[in-house]
Amino acid sequence: MNLLVTGGAGFIGSNYCRHVLQHHPEDSISVLDALTYAGSLSTIRDMETDPRFRFHQGRIEDPKIVDRIIQEDKIDAIVNFAAETHNDRSLIDAGDFLTSNVIGVHVLLVATRRHKLQRMLHVSTDEVYGSISSGEFTEESPLMPNTPYSASKAAGDLQCRAHFVSFGTPVIVTRGGNTYGPYQYPEKLISFFCARLMDNKKVPVYGEGSQVREWIHVMDHASGIDTALRMGSPGQVYNVGDSNERRNMEVVEILLDELGKSRELIKHIPDPREGAHDTRYSMSADKLQGLGWKPSKTFEESLRDTVRWYVDNERWWRPITQRLEYQTFVKSFYGPGLGEDL
Ligand SMILES: NC(=O)c1ccc[n+]([C@@H]2O[C@H](COP(=O)([O-])OP(=O)(O)OC[C@H]3O[C@@H](n4cnc5c(N)ncnc54)[C@H](O)[C@@H]3O)[C@@H](O)[C@H]2O)c1
Incomplete structure (x- = not known):
């Protein structure tokens, strides 16, 4: 598959690229990243000489660049990591969160449909469920986000659902736990x-x-997203958690x-x-484990x-x-x- 990995110069996106290059020798990756404060070319330096890896600078809410990459790089599927991601920053000003995490997702969904892509996988977070005092969230739990960041992510998830129901757009959503590992911007x-x-x-x-918090290592999160992309069903949500x-x-x-x-x-x-x-935060990842994934x-x-x-x-x-x-x-x-x- 030729993958468009948005936000691939950030923490989880770059590690996802490493996972794909290592496990799927037949795949190629085109990264689209705005290089906000959280993204950096130094995060993807180890991959830039790989002929299967390309980098494009730009924003996901710009349909022109999204369309151009899909056509020129013959993209089969989009994996969307691009987002404003820091809860604390969303308390100061949530404007960019709404642009990237809601409008950006909308642009990618429209492009997926227009170009008849095989798949779009939208990377979301367990924070859309809000807080739980006992037991664990499943994919059926209601969305009760409590910060401007998690509310913007929930809005992106709902756009995915609506595009699947309204147009049959083949979109899958994953909701990951608190992630840690190499190349994480030093604010988390x-x-x-x-x-x-x-x-x-x-x-x-x-x-x-x-x-x-429910913690998951970034390479386990990356392999969970990849399992959902390749083995999951369109319209479905998969929690990626490690208990x-x-x-x-x-x-x-x-x-x-x-x-x-x-x-x-x-x-x-x-x-x-x-x-x-x-x-x-606590969630069940039984559904994803049913597809063969384990940390x-x-x-x-x-x-x-x-x-x-x-x-x-x-x-x-x-x-x-x-x-x-x-x-x-x-x-x-x-x-x-x-x-x-x-
Ligand atoms: N870090 C976590 O603990 C965690 C947990 C669950 C889910 N997630 C989700 O995973 C995804 C990736 O998170 P991360 O921690 O790697 O984030 P990050 O902040 O490290 O990286 C985000 C990347 O997206 C890019 N970006 C931001 N807005 C963009 C835009 N409009 N267009 C193009 N590129 C843009 C940035 O330049 C950066 O490279 C996010 O969607 C986040 O909500 C993160």
């Missing part, structure tokens, strides 16, 4: 904390850090231990998400490997943390006491 818990702890800087824990539920504080303690750092580097701060901070390693093993990757790949993340945009965001969001020591 694990990558952000690794980068700060390596510099002996304090790390901000929201409240008591008792929020429970690794951990309190945020448990994760922070593992990071401190792995990096040999003191508990004194933890700074508890008032929760900036206030009422919108979901206390627990590869334990959480502890994969987390250790991830910490090692950030230690060994400072060359990748250091230039990001030195950018003015990055430093301004951290300072303005977390305020004095945390930001001032940057």
Whole structure:
């Protein structure tokens, strides 16, 4: 298959490209990425000499570039990772979230239909379900998003459903858990904390850090998306989860231990998400497992490997943390006491 991978210069998209190049020698990949603050050519440098890999800079909500790539690169299927993805940034200004995560999905759905593509796979998140105090979400659970980010993702999911029902567009949605691993922009818990702890800087824990998240390693998330793309049925939703539920504080303690750092580097701060901070995410991935997918390693093993990757790949993340945009965001969001020591 010739795949158009949107958002392929970001965290999960780039790792998905690595998965495809390794496991499907007959496939080719065309990446379309806007290179927002979260995307970078340094994230895909290892693939750029592969003749099966091409890069195009542009936005998914621009139908002209989407159409041109589909025609010129003879695309069979779209896998859409392109999105604004940081919950905390959506609390400051959600405008770009609506453009990329809603209008962008609409443009890709129209292109899938117009060009009669075999498939579109839209990558979504477990956050569209909202918070659950006990039990687990299934694909049939109602969508109850609680932040502007998760609401924009839910709107994208609903566009997919509507295009399948109205036009028979062959679209599949996956909803993944909290993802960690190599090449994650250092603003999400694990990558952000690794980068700060390596510099002996304090790390901000929201409240008591008792929020429970379901964690999945990025290569398991990538293989789950690929299984849904190739084995799933159009119109269906598949949860991609690994049942690794951990309190945020448990994760922070593992990071401190792995990096040999003191508990004194933890700074508890008032929760900036206030009422919108979901206390627990949990979902069943039985439906995807029914297609033959299963995660590869334990959480502890994969987390250790991830910490090692950030230690060994400072060359990748250091230039990001030195950018003015990055430093301004951290300072303005977390305020004095945390930001001032940057
Ligand atoms: N990170 C997670 O924990 C997680 C969990 C579940 C689902 N997801 C979903 O997976 C997808 C990828 O997430 P990620 O963590 O890799 O994000 P990321 O922020 O690392 O990467 C997003 C990429 O999309 C690009 N992009 C943004 N807007 C664009 C646009 N309008 N047109 C073209 N490119 C654009 C960026 O330049 C960047 O390269 C997102 O849809 C996200 O909602 C993420």
